[in-house]
Each structure stands twice: as structure tokens, then as C-alpha cells.
Amino acid sequence: MALSKEEILTGLAEIINEVAGIPTSDVQPEKSFTDDLDVDSLSMVEVVVAAEEKFGVRIPDDEVKNLKTVGDAVDYIANATVSA
Amino acid sequence: MVTGLGATTPLGGDVATTWRRLLAGESGVRTLTEEWAADLPVRIGARVAVEPTEVLDRVEARTLDRSQQFALIAARQAWEDAGRPEVDRGRLGVVFASGIGGVTTLLNAYDVLREKGPRRVSPYTVPMLMPNGPAAAVGLDLGAQAGVHTPVSACASGAEAIAYGLEMIRSGRADVAVCGGTEAAIHALPLAAFASMRALSTRNDEPERASRPYDKARDGFVMGEGAGAVVLEEFEYARARGARILGEIAGAGLSSDGYHITAPDPEARGAVRALRSALADADLTPGDIVHINAHATSTPIGDVAEAKGIREVFGSAADGIVVTAPKSSFGHLLGAAGAVEAIATLLAVREKVSPPTLNLENQDDEVDLDIAALEPRPLRDGAALSNSFGFGGHNVVLVIRAH
Numbered sequence: 163m164a165l166s167k168e169e170i171l172t173g174l175a176e177i178i179n180e181v182a183g184i185p186t187s188d189v190q191p192e193k194s195f196t197d198d199l200d201v202d203s204l205s206m207v208e209v210v211v212a213a214e215e216k217f218g219v220r221i222p223d224d225e226v227k228n229l230k231t232v233g234d235a236v237d238y239i240a241n242a243t244v245s246a
Numbered sequence: 247m248v249t250g251l252g253a254t255t256p257l258g259g260d261v262a263t264t265w266r267r268l269l270a271g272e273s274g275v276r277t278l279t280e281e282w283a284a285d286l287p288v289r290i291g292a293r294v295a296v297e298p299t300e301v302l303d304r305v306e307a308r309t310l311d312r313s314q315q316f317a318l319i320a321a322r323q324a325w326e327d328a329g330r331p332e333v334d335r336g337r338l339g340v341v342f343a344s345g346i347g348g349v350t351t352l353l354n355a356y357d358v359l360r361e362k363g364p365r366r367v368s369p370y371t372v373p374m375l376m377p378n379g380p381a382a383a384v385g386l387d388l389g390a391q392a393g394v395h396t397p398v399s400a401c402a403s404g405a406e407a408i409a410y411g412l413e414m415i416r417s418g419r420a421d422v423a424v425c426g427g428t429e430a431a432i433h434a435l436p437l438a439a440f441a442s443m444r445a446l447s448t449r450n451d452e453p454e455r456a457s458r459p460y461d462k463a464r465d466g467f468v469m470g471e472g473a474g475a476v477v478l479e480e481f482e483y484a485r486a487r488g489a490r491i492l493g494e495i496a497g498a499g500l501s502s503d504g505y506h507i508t509a510p511d512p513e514a515r516g517a518v519r520a521l522r523s524a525l526a527d528a529d530l531t532p533g534d535i536v537h538i539n540a541h542a543t544s545t546p547i548g549d550v551a552e553a554k555g556i557r558e559v560f561g562s563a564a565d566g567i568v569v570t571a572p573k574s575s576f577g578h579l580l581g582a583a584g585a586v587e588a589i590a591t592l593l594a595v596r597e598k599v600s601p602p603t604l605n606l607e608n609q610d611d612e613v614d615l616d617i618a619a620l621e622p623r624p625l626r627d628g629a630a631l632s633n634s635f636g637f638g639g640h641n642v643v644l645v646i647r648a649h
């Protein structure tokens with residue numbers, strides 16, 4: 163049962179709010195984690211681990227570096243949940 | 247020169263509240279109500295009066311160990327109190343001590359590792375548990391670039407931090423140094439460990455009467471938590487910027503016992519050396535001292551050893567010194583003790599009043615000193631000493647004057 167991209171975005175926004183205090187409404191697909199949302203390398207690890215738990219996916223370290231924007235992460239999680 | 251003070255202690259979330267309640271003879275010791283405390287032989291402790299989460303932003307606090315949270319709160323207060331000195335970051339240093347650093351982070355992370363596996367261990371675990379964590383957090387907050395240091399000497403750590411800061415300024419490495427100590431170790435393991443050493447009072451049914459330095463019925467110390475911070479400035483620098491000067495760390499004496507890993511030398515030779523060295527460093531004589539804020543933790547042997555050392559150094563001049571033991575009020579703050587107690591000593595000489603030593607109903611005959619038992623006592627004009635003696639035989643004596 164795959165989640166819609168909206169549901170993934172909402173879930174990710176909750177995680178980012180918890181970890182970095184960013185208002186959920188600011189977490190939009192085009193936003194860059196490091197440049198727009200001030201999520202540094204350590205916080206990114208937390209976001210990834212929380213996302214893995216929340217969405218039941220695995221996001222290997224060498225994939226994480228390709229996730230530059232929120233949209234990249236949403237797409238990755240969407241694809242990963244489909245193939246699970 | 248001391249230009250700012252900050253603290254979060256079992257008696258209050260700031261210096262003013264802590265001092266007021268200290269003078270009023272209130273106790274910060276309570277029963278520990280957490281589930282994990284129920285099975286411990288020692289079920290009392292002195293938690294901070296104001297939880298850090300009530301003061302710090304949630305997102306900031308979540309990646310800081312409790313000891314770092316206390317340190318930041320105290321350091322920020324001290325910085326504000328000093329009027330936020332405008333100092334070149336390259337001339338600003340931080341010396342913040344802790345007996346054990348982020349021990350609760352370490353223990354909680356171990357539980358996470360065993361219950362949920364390595365991937366769930368937070369990436370912030372290391373910066374939260376490292377003993378230099380509090381100093382680093384304060385240094386980062388202030389942008390200090392002259393050096394950020396963490397001396398560790400158990401119960402003497404907080405005092406040693408102030409002594410180190412004094413040295414940084416005297417040697418010309420910094421014009422301003424934010425110094426202090428922090429400890430947040432109230433957790434089942436540290437409590438069980440101290441209890442196994444028989445170092446802690448087991449007066450569980452009467453928490454406020456358990457910490458009783460110098461009293462015949464004392465049976466060990468009470469663990470506390472918190473932080474204290476002072477802003478030290480080079481005299482000319484403080485004067486030039488029109489700083490409000492509260493007082494002065496006029497000198498410091500440091501020594502080591504070389505006697506036993508935890509017990510103090512019963513002949514107090516190390517303490518005597520530190521006391522004499524402190525007086526010499528401040529260019530004072532025994533007759534110049536009117537007040538001593540003692541280390542006295544409420545252990546049967548420790549209190550007596552220190553008292554002997556004081557009598558040895560001061561001789562008959564000790565009769566004119568009002569001694570007090572603040573651990574009777576807020577417990578043993580471990581790495582924070584030396585810093586919080588230095589603050590209490592400074593306020594005592596500023597306001598010319600010694601806070602009372604609580605629970606002193608029957609003074610031990612081997613303690614031949616004039617203690618401010620149960621009531622505050624007026625002080626003459628003069629200088630004071632603050633003593634801190636740590637497990638491992640570390641002795642630090644600070645000489646403190648009002649301004």
C-alpha cells in the first residue's frame with residue numbers, strides 16, 4: 163500500500179519540524195535541506211533515520227548525498243515504498 | 247575582576263533566587279520520585295529548581311545534554327549580568343568544567359543501542375556526552391576564540407575552572423573569560439556507584455536534614471545538579487569599558503594530596519598547601535580572611551580533615567573566621583560546586599553576611615571552627631576563601647574579595 167506524495171511530504175515536514183524546528187508549512191518540495199532549511203549534516207542523519215522508521219524504507223548513506231531538496235527525498239521515499 | 251554571575255541550582259533558576267533562599271536557610275534536597283529511584287539505597291537528591299526546558303528553546307535543547315543545558319543557562323545569565331562585554335572574540339576565553347560531562351546521554355544512548363540497534367544511536371550522541379561538551383557549547387554560543395577549556399578534577403572542577411580562567415587573564419591570553427562548572431549526574435548508575443562507596447547519606451526519610459556538614463549525625467553527602475558561571479575580566483579592560491565590578495578573584499592555590507584515590511589525607515597536608523598557596527598568591531595573611539566557604543560535604547572523614555587543615559594554617563586567627571558549608575543547603579553539586587560556591591562566597595563578602603550551615607545541631611568535637619550554624623552571620627570587612635577538594639586528591643582554594 164503506497165503512500166501518496168502529499169502524505170510523504172506531510173510526514174517529512176513533521177520530522178523536519180521535530181528535528182530542526184522548521185514550521186511544517188515551510189517544508190516544500192523545492193526547498194534545499196542545507197541552503198533553505200538549515201538542516202546540517204548531523205540533523206540530516208536524524209531526518210533520514212526518522213524517515214526510514216516512519217515510512218518503512220531504507221535510505222543508504224550513498225543515496226542520502228543525492229537528496230538535495232525535499233522533493234528529492236519525497237520522490238526517493240515514494241519509489242522505495244512502491245518497490246517494498 | 248568578576249563582572250557577571252549566573253547560576254541554575256536546586257535553590258533557584260538564577261543567582262538572586264539561589265542567594266535569597268540560601269540566606270533564608272532553605273533546603274533544595276528532595277525525595278527522588280523517578281521510577282528508577284525506588285530500588286536504590288539512596289533515594290534523595292537536589293534537582294535544579296527550574297527545569298532547563300522551561301528556559302531553553304526546544305530545538306536547541308534537544309541536541310544538548312542536561313549538563314550542557316545548565317552550563318548554557320548559567321553562562322548566558324553571567325554574560326547578561328556583565329552587560330555583554332564588547333570584546334574581540336580572539337581575546338575571549340571560556341573555561342567550563344564538569345566532573346563527568348554528558349553521563350545521562352551516555353547511559354541513555356547505551357539503552358538505545360541495546361534496545362533498537364546502532365542506527366538509532368543519535369548522531370548528536372558524541373557532542374552531547376563528551377566532557378568538553380559544556381565548555382564547547384558555551385564557547386560556541388559566545389564565539390570565544392582565545393581558547394575553550396575543560397579542567398576535570400571531580401568535586402574541585404568548578405573551582406579549578408575559575409583558577410584556570412584567572413591564569414588565562416593574568417598570562418595575557420584573554421581579556422575576558424567566562425568560567426564555571428556544571429553537573430547533571432542524577433541517574434541510577436552514578437547514584438548507585440556513589441552509594442556503593444558509602445559516600446552518600448541514606449537519610450531517605452528526611453531529605454532536608456540529610457546534608458549536615460560538621461554535625462555528629464552526618465552520614466554522607468547528597469547529590470545535587472546545576473551550574474554556576476562567572477565572567478572574569480582583566481582589571482584595566484573592565485575599568486576602561488566602565489564595567490560594573492562585583493568583586494575579584496584575588497588569588498588561587500592548587501595542590502594535590504598524593505594520598506588516596508578517594509579519601510582525603512586525614513592530616514590535610516594537601517589542603518594546607520593549597521590554603522597557604524592561595525594566601526600567598528593573593529598576597530594576604532591569615533588575619534586578612536574573615537570568611538571561609540568550606541568544601542565540607544557532610545562525610546564523616548572529609549569534614550574533619552578540612553577543618554584540621556584550616557586550623558593548621560590559621561591557628562588562632564581561625565577564631566575570627568566565620569565558616570559555612572553551603573552543601574548543607576543545596577547538596578553536593580560535584581563539578582558545579584566550586585563555581586556555585588565561589589558565587590556564594592562573593593555575595594557573602596559583598597553583603598557582609600555568611601549564609602547559614604543547615605542541620606548543624608551537634609557540632610563534631612573534632613571540628614574546631616566557628617561555623618555559622620543554622621542562622622546567617624554578619625561578616626567583618628575582609629577577604630574570603632572558597633575551598634574545593636576533589637576525589638583523587640585535587641585541592642583548589644580561591645581567594646575572593648568584594649569591590
